[in-house]
Amino acid sequence: MTQVIHPDLKGASVYITGGGSGLGASLTDGFMGQGANVAFIGRSDASDFVAEMQGKHGRAPLFLQGDITDTDQLLATMRQAEAAHGPIRVLVNNAANDKRHSLEEATPEFWDWMQAINLKAYYFACKEAARQMRGTGGSIVNFSSISYMMGNAGYTAYTTANAGITGMTRSLARELGPQNIRVNALAPGWVLTQKQLDQWATPEGLEAHMERQCLKEHLTPDDMIGPVLYLASDASRMMTSQCMVVDGGVVVTG
Template structure:
């Protein structure tokens, strides 16, 4: 992936990405490797082919740690393994999510718990796991992935939108709690990014046209369009930004 800008302080930085082997996460892994960072990521599915591809592009391979982020013990072990291999995590990217479509009527208590586990709970415990190392180092950057879906008041996945509103709230609270240790916590809220999953499951021609009509910029978002903003938030270039939610959506919602 071509780099738009270089963030020199990310060279050799220990970076951990949840869901870093597919979709937006894969673009993030590629982007951080392109900056010379040491990248580790966790994912459920085997990512050996992706790791090999990244190594061929960047010489340095990412560290793939297979596991389910809703298993808190496994998530914490993976973060510890990454710290042992690359040094204490300096940048945490909570990216993995599940926007499975569902209605109020059909959602069961078990489904609700599962959706909040993958879309919110694991964010909290990943932040908790990296905080001591960042405190000791006296620096750190956490970027939590939210979504414009809750800002738009979208129907069709209420547990998902509730979790994303929660992510923004969590981000603001942790920014206040961790700020005295010079740890920054920000969120990024992408619009409809056309990953392969979105194209396979939900991107009908009619819905694509309707969403594009709502955008100021008349071009669909791709995973690569999210990378630059995340690199900026991870880098000390944004060293006085914390507690913010940055929208990258082509101009669908407005903030401020």
């Protein structure tokens, strides 16, 4: 898939949560293709992916192994990215967990774990990014989901966090705007990562979802690269406090 080139992203310091697998790996690849200096955090070893990027782009992203639910560790990796590439100019809060669950089986411990991954980590990553962007400005892109807009059942702790991400995005955009820091959310539809295909994408479910889409083609991780690059770049320099939907036409906004 051919991507638009955004010259202002060349050499930019970019930090991505969960940037070594699934959708996040596509984002890392996309920013590397723009000439950005990418650092990413992930729990699992990403050595093979780093080597793949080295072969493709002639340079490697900075892999920082860690768990985003450990706030101290998350912030430490963001400071490592700052030391390696300069102050973060683009933060992409991508890592998430949409584990299926019912209200009946949810426990307080499970709730806290889901919010730690899907909302708390986003908030404190934004705080550290804002510190690094102070004086120069920057762009924060928070991944949400159309799941909460649809009122989907089966993962209420996740959809609650998604709604929180949108509210947080709007408030932080207001707070950080005077520092020339833009904060936007991106709400994808059902992006068919390998995890989705392995765990939840049944033929019946895929067919039903396709009926809801205007565009009759399933979303792939690469479909998110262009929208994220747009939100990260000067192409959207006067866009902030927005939640941009990229879902093939399932939900409507405005």
